[in-house]
Amino acid sequence: EPEVTQTPSHQVTQMGQEVILRCVPISNHLYFYWYRQILGQKVEFLVSFYNNEISEKSEIFDDQFSVERPDGSNFTLKIRSTKLEDSAMYFCASNPGRGYNEQFFGPGTRLTVL
Amino acid sequence: DQQVKQNSPSLSVQEGRISILNCDYTNSMFDYFLWYKKYPAEGPTFLISISSIKDKNEDGRFTVFLNKSAKHLSLHIVPSQPGDSAVYFCAASSNFGNEKLTFGTGTRL
Numbered sequence: 001e002p003e004v005t006q007t008p009s010h011q012v013t014q015m016g017q018e019v020i021l022r023c024v025p026i027s028n029h030l031y032f033y034w035y036r037q038i039l040g041q042k043v044e045f046l047v048s049f050y051n052n053e054i055s056e057k058s059e060i061f062d063d064q065f066s067v068e069r070p071d072g073s074n075f076t077l078k079i080r081s082t083k084l085e086d087s088a089m090y091f092c093a094s095n096p097g098r099g100y101n102e103q104f105f106g107p108g109t110r111l112t113v114l
Numbered sequence: 115d116q117q118v119k120q121n122s123p124s125l126s127v128q129e130g131r132i133s134i135l136n137c138d139y140t141n142s143m144f145d146y147f148l149w150y151k152k153y154p155a156e157g158p159t160f161l162i163s164i165s166s167i168k169d170k171n172e173d174g175r176f177t178v179f180l181n182k183s184a185k186h187l188s189l190h191i192v193p194s195q196p197g198d199s200a201v202y203f204c205a206a207s208s209n210f211g212n213e214k215l216t217f218g219t220g221t222r223l
Contacts, residue, residue, distance in 0.1 A: 048212070058214075
């Protein structure tokens with residue numbers, strides 16, 4: 001069964017460093033998302049992406065964040081200058097397209113900012 | 115911003131009995147509701163969903179009930195099994211399709 005994959009599973013970085021989290025959505029899916037979950041809190045929406053552009057972003061998704069689909073299969077989330085409060089699990093999700101509300105999640109990347 | 119609430123952080127149920135997980139929402143624009151199951155160190159796994167035009171949806175041991183007037187939904191698991199132990203998240207979206215999901219805080223079963 002097709003699934004969303006994410007790499008790395010765990011990323012440790014120093015505050016102020018740039019990180020890139022990678023995702024391979026399910027093939028032929030059209031909508032892509034990033035969510036995050038700070039330890040002990042709920043899963044929060046960051047950004048949605050469709051047709052090579054951002055379709056919606058949350059207030060969390062400030063200028064330090066960016067997303068890209070560089071090659072038609074990967075979907076990346078970049079944090080330019082990490083802060084301690086960026087430490088969280090980051091989940092990528094994808095959706096088949098119009099008429100589907102279900103989103104399928106990857107296993108997540110645990111980001112630890114020291 | 116608590117648009118989706120799960121007021122029970124945890125629930126304990128004996129094997130074979132019914133588990134009932136509850137969820138309330140405040141945003142009238144929500145038209146589609148989903149339940150996800152999450153194990154530690156894994157991503158949420160889609161379980162079952164319901165559109166606001168229905169009041170019940172069933173899939174095997176899982177049934178979701180929606181009371182739109184009360185802005186309340188529940189997930190019933192019958193019979194409960196040890197493998198059901200996980201955190202269950204309620205999520206909601208508008209029915210424009212492909213919209214972001216707004217999650218509740220989860221209930222640990």
